[in-house]
Amino acid sequence: MNAKRQNKVAIGTLYGIAGLVVLILLALLGYILVSGVPQLSWHFLTAPAKAFTKGGGVGIQLFNSFYLLILAMLISFPIALGSAIYLYEYAKDNWVTNTVRTAIEILSSLPSVVVGLFGFLFFVVKLNMGFSILSGAFALTFFNLPLLTRSIEDSLRTIDPQQREGGLALGLSRWETITRVILPAAVPSILTGFILSAGRVFGEAAALIYTAGQSAPALNFADWNPFNISSPLNPMRPAETLAVHIWKINSEGIMPDAKAISSGASAVLVIAILLFNLAARYLGKRLYKRLTSA
Amino acid sequence: MTTKEILTTQDLHLYYGSNEALKGINLSFEEKGITALIGPSGCGKSTYLRTLNRMNDLIPGVTITGTAEFKGEDLYAPNADTVQIRKEIGMVFQQPNPFPFSIYDNVIYGLRIAGERDKEKLDAVVEKSLRQAAVWDEVKDHLHESALALSGGQQQRVCIARVLAVSPEIILLDEPTSALDPVSSSQIEATLLNLRQDYTIIIVTHNLQQASRIADRTAFFMNGELVEVDQTKNIFMNPANKQTEDYISGRFG
Ligand SMILES: Nc1ncnc2c1ncn2[C@@H]1O[C@H](COP(=O)(O)OP(=O)(O)OP(=O)(O)O)[C@@H](O)[C@H]1O
Ligand SMILES: [Mg+2]
Numbered sequence: 001m002n003a004k005r006q007n008k009v010a011i012g013t014l015y016g017i018a019g020l021v022v023l024i025l026l027a028l029l030g031y032i033l034v035s036g037v038p039q040l041s042w043h044f045l046t047a048p049a050k051a052f053t054k055g056g057g058v059g060i061q062l063f064n065s066f067y068l069l070i071l072a073m074l075i076s077f078p079i080a081l082g083s084a085i086y087l088y089e090y091a092k093d094n095w096v097t098n099t100v101r102t103a104i105e106i107l108s109s110l111p112s113v114v115v116g117l118f119g120f121l122f123f124v125v126k127l128n129m130g131f132s133i134l135s136g137a138f139a140l141t142f143f144n145l146p147l148l149t150r151s152i153e154d155s156l157r158t159i160d161p162q163q164r165e166g167g168l169a170l171g172l173s174r175w176e177t178i179t180r181v182i183l184p185a186a187v188p189s190i191l192t193g194f195i196l197s198a199g200r201v202f203g204e205a206a207a208l209i210y211t212a213g214q215s216a217p218a219l220n221f222a223d224w225n226p227f228n229i230s231s232p233l234n235p236m237r238p239a240e241t242l243a244v245h246i247w248k249i250n251s252e253g254i255m256p257d258a259k260a261i262s263s264g265a266s267a268v269l270v271i272a273i274l275l276f277n278l279a280a281r282y283l284g285k286r287l288y289k290r291l292t293s294a
Numbered sequence: 295m296t297t298k299e300i301l302t303t304q305d306l307h308l309y310y311g312s313n314e315a316l317k318g319i320n321l322s323f324e325e326k327g328i329t330a331l332i333g334p335s336g337c338g339k340s341t342y343l344r345t346l347n348r349m350n351d352l353i354p355g356v357t358i359t360g361t362a363e364f365k366g367e368d369l370y371a372p373n374a375d376t377v378q379i380r381k382e383i384g385m386v387f388q389q390p391n392p393f394p395f396s397i398y399d400n401v402i403y404g405l406r407i408a409g410e411r412d413k414e415k416l417d418a419v420v421e422k423s424l425r426q427a428a429v430w431d432e433v434k435d436h437l438h439e440s441a442l443a444l445s446g447g448q449q450q451r452v453c454i455a456r457v458l459a460v461s462p463e464i465i466l467l468d469e470p471t472s473a474l475d476p477v478s479s480s481q482i483e484a485t486l487l488n489l490r491q492d493y494t495i496i497i498v499t500h501n502l503q504q505a506s507r508i509a510d511r512t513a514f515f516m517n518g519e520l521v522e523v524d525q526t527k528n529i530f531m532n533p534a535n536k537q538t539e540d541y542i543s544g545r546f547g
Contacts, residue, residue: 093354160391162387162389162391163391163393163394165349165352165385165387165391166387166391166392166393166453166456167393167403168349168352168380169347169349169380169384169385169387169457170380170381170384170403170404170456170457170460171377171378171379171380171381171382171384171404171460172377172403172404172407173377176407180403180407181393181403184395185393185394
């Protein structure tokens with residue numbers, strides 16, 4: 001076989017593999033959307049779920065998912081940003097740093113159900129926080145922190161080291177160089193990482209089953225005082241999310257339209273995550289253009 | 295020209311780990327004018343230049359001995375302020391490295407971070423610095439566009455303007471034209487000749503013609519040692535040292 005032929009065969013094989021991956025993905029997406037989208041309606045997206053009868057919606061679950069997402073990101077982003085900056089700029093190459101890095105690696109490869117069980121034992125039981133949004137948000141923080149830290153650190157590293165030298169040579173301190181030169185230059189890619197990890201958090205179920213709980217008590221959307229038990233903002237109430245809801249309906253749902261609801265909920269989840277991904281690309285590009293052309 | 299010395303190094307050694315890259319450099323720079331550092335690749339020119347504003351501090355495993363004084367102050371004193379030092383001793387690199395912001399923002403970056411808010415003053419500094427760097431006419435109509443959209447030569451002059459904007463006394467340049475085309479190079483040379491009355495300029499270059507065209511003094515380095523330093527015309531017409539002569543006449547390096 002001559003080199004040219006070999007090349008052709010190799011390229012053909014790679015195209016084949018890539019095509020197969022795309023095909024599987026499209027088939028999955030297609031299945032979920034085709035069976036789920038017909039279920040969608042305003043009623044479905046806003047009504048509360050029903051346990052025994054037809055016609056329930058996923059309104060509360062949807063709200064819970066977003067609320068948990070926001071809380072989890074509010075907690076994990078500042079911590080991840082801080083640790084990423086530390087690891088990138090200040091951490092010396094010694095055993096402490098290596099331990100931290102290894103810890104991050106291990107944390108990021110923990111199965112999320114383990115994170116969930118840890119959250120259950122620690123936050124729910126030990127700290128007596130019960131099945132609550134807050135327990136869920138902390139568990140999600142544990143789940144999200146390592147990957148987000150890695151992604152922010154990688155974003156910082158993609159900035160040319162010459163930029164850093166340029167900043168320092170201008171008489172900026174290291175902190176100023178990081179916050180005023182490197183960070184702004186990295187914002188678009190940090191944003192992309194942020195939104196992608198938000199998508200992951202949004203679709204997470206295993207870490208939440210035993211922390212945020214599997215029940216969605218009725219909410220009073222007229223009551224925004226976070227201290228009232230039926231207020232949507234109350235962080236101490238149990239809160240089943242969309243992903244957990246799907247899991248639950250499929251394993252033990254007894255309403256007559258369980259199949260339809262689970263299809264519809266899956267479609268909502270997939271569409272939301274697709275939107276996150278598209279938004280990540282779009283905003284990242286826009287922001288980079290804005291920042292680099294003032 | 296009898297002027298006073300602004301920057302002096304004595305018996306300056308620098309080690310990368312155990313590798314001695316500078317082997318005791320004794321060299322002083324007079325106020326104003328251009329000094330060129332020349333020598334074969336790997337002889338320590340960049341290393342030496344970077345010791346002058348402590349940019350080598352960023353490299354792990356570097357040890358420096360000997361003294362380096364700026365206006366009589368020890369650059370390496372334990373309480374020396376590297377941030378202040380780098381404001382007074384600015385640096386331009388081989389690869390143009392403008393920040394990914396607008397031209398205007400690039401030039402005023404140092405000042406703005408130092409807390410300057412007065413718009414009129416900032417505008418004035420931008421114009422003055424870009425004029426000094428001889429790039430004003432080319433960019434004055436798109437100050438608010440990205441500096442990354444400029445040509446390499448324009449970017450490099452914006453980088454020079456960026457350094458000028460924080461009003462340093464000394465400007466270090468490490469092969470500032472080696473990544474540029476001949477026209478851009480000669481524009482940078484013209485810029486430097488403009489600046490030589492007001493600033494002390496130290497430039498590393500591989501281009502001997504460039505050194506002979508713009509430098510008042512030239513220092514020849516080899517293998518981590520300073521071989522010879524003199525008025526540029528002496529170095530090129532009448533070098534005292536055989537190695538210098540061989541290098542100048544292109545016999546090695
Ligand atoms: N960061 C570093 N770590 C270890 N050794 C280094 C480092 N930078 C330079 N050196 C070594 O120090 C010596 C001097 O390097 P330097 O970059 O100062 O030379 P130079 O004269 O600027 O060369 P060139 O003309 O190629 O730029 C070389 O032997 C080089 O290998
Ligand atoms: Mg060099």
